[in-house]
Amino acid sequence: MSRDDSRRPRLPVAGLTPMTTLDYPDHLACVVFLQGCPLRCGYCHNPQMLAPRRGEVREWAGIERFLQRRRGLLEGVVFSGGEPTLHVDLPAAAARVRALGFKVGLHTAGVYPRRLSEMLPYLDWVGLDVKGPGARFDAIVGRPGMADAHAKSLALLLDSGIPFECRTTVHWRDFDLADLNRLALDLAEQGVARYAIQVARTGQCLGEAHARPVTTAPTTAELHDLVKSLQPLFRRLELRE
Numbered sequence: 043m044s045r046d047d048s049r050r051p052r053l054p055v056a057g058l059t060p061m062t063t064l065d066y067p068d069h070l071a072c073v074v075f076l077q078g079c080p081l082r083c084g085y086c087h088n089p090q091m092l093a094p095r096r097g098e099v100r101e102w103a104g105i106e107r108f109l110q111r112r113r114g115l116l117e118g119v120v121f122s123g124g125e126p127t128l129h130v131d132l133p134a135a136a137a138r139v140r141a142l143g144f145k146v147g148l149h150t151a152g153v154y155p156r157r158l159s160e161m162l163p164y165l166d167w168v169g170l171d172v173k174g175p176g177a178r179f180d181a182i183v184g185r186p187g188m189a190d191a192h193a194k195s196l197a198l199l200l201d202s203g204i205p206f207e208c209r210t211t212v213h214w215r216d217f218d219l220a221d222l223n224r225l226a227l228d229l230a231e232q233g234v235a236r237y238a239i240q241v242a243r244t245g246q247c248l249g250e251a252h253a254r255p256v257t258t259a260p261t262t263a264e265l266h267d268l269v270k271s272l273q274p275l276f277r278r279l280e281l282r283e
Contacts, residue, residue, distance in 0.1 A: 051131035051138070054078060054097035055105060056090075056124060061116065066147040066167055067207065071118035074105055076132075079125040081151060082184030083173065084249030085213040085242040091124040092248075102135060109142050118166065120147035127157040136164035152195030153188050159198055168199060168206040174216060175225045182216050200233050207278075208234050213242035214259035215252055219268055230275035239269060240282040 054077035059065070065073050078094030079086075086092070109119065119139045126132055127150050136146045145166040152158060152170050172192070174182040179189035199206045208229055212222060222239070229237055247253040260268075262283075269281045 050099050050106075051102045051135040052097040052099055053102045053105075053129055053131055053135055054095045055101040058105065058108065060108070060112075062120075065120045065122070065149070065169075066118045066145075069117040069145065069147075069167075070115075071120050071145075071147060072108075072112065072116055073120045073122050076121060076123045076126045076129060078128045079123055080128065080153065080185060081125065081173075081188065082248060083182060083211075084184070084215065084247060084252040085211060085244075086248040087243055087246045088124070089246075089248045094128065097129070097131070102131075106138065106142070109139065109144065113143055116144065118145035118147050120149060122149040125151055125153065127152075127154040127161070130157075132157065133160045133164060136161055140164050150195070151183070151188075152192040152199075153183075155191055155194035155198060158195050162198065162202055162204065165202075165204050168204060170196065170199060170206055170208050172196075172208045172210045172225065172229065174210070175221060175228065178216070178221070196232070196234075205236075207236040207238055209238040209240055211240045211242050213244075213252055214256040218258070219260050219264060223268060223272070226272045226275065230272075235277040237272075237276050237278070238280045238282055241265075 055074060056077040057075040059073040062071055062073055065071060077091055079092050139146050146164050147167045148161060148165055149169045151173060173179050176189045179192060180186050244253050273279050
């Protein structure tokens with residue numbers, strides 16, 4: 043191993059989207075997907091990324107070679123997953139991305155607030171997944187103690203001044219319209235300015251029940267009416283269907 047390799051981050055790269063306009067608002071970016079997630083959301087459509095593993099030097103080296111060729115073409119690099127803040131070398135990787143001249147974005151569920159805190163000096167934008175109301179957060183993600191961790195991460199972002207968006211993936215086995223309304227009101231009250239509601243895809247889900255139709259799901263018109271009523275509470279509110 044060379045001296046440079048000994049300093050290079052070890053991250054388990056699960057995939058790369060070389061160019062996107064969707065994953066970092068108003069920026070042309072690539073997305074680096076990292077393997078491993080502690081959560082077990084029933085609607086998860088990337089179950090192949092859940093099992094953690096140790097990254098090899100060559101994986102991040104390959105990403106850096108890609109980025110070297112994209113300097114001047116891409117504006118940003120988004121770390122996604124899985125849960126990217128699971129990995130201790132993430133801040134070092136973000137610092138190296140910044141040194142190459144790219145902005146750094148992060149998709150996270152906020153369940154590792156200490157790691158998020160370490161990332162703050164390198165972040166230009168964050169997409170924070172809000173899995174559900176605090177009282178039901180742990181049940182939705184299938185693991186105890188996550189609601190408190192997420193609340194700390196949201197507080198960190200609200201205090202940081204870093205642009206961020208909260209987003210909730212809504213599966214009607216986990217939510218009804220009243221739940222969604224209460225969650226949106228709570229986020230607005232805390233000071234969240236940008237919020238996105240994403241309707242879960244049921245084609246590939248971790249939970250078998252989540253892959254089946256929900257007979258009690260609200261109509262499209264009812265969901266649109268709720269979003270319209272919430273619109274004045276946020277600087278930007280999007281419905282992604």
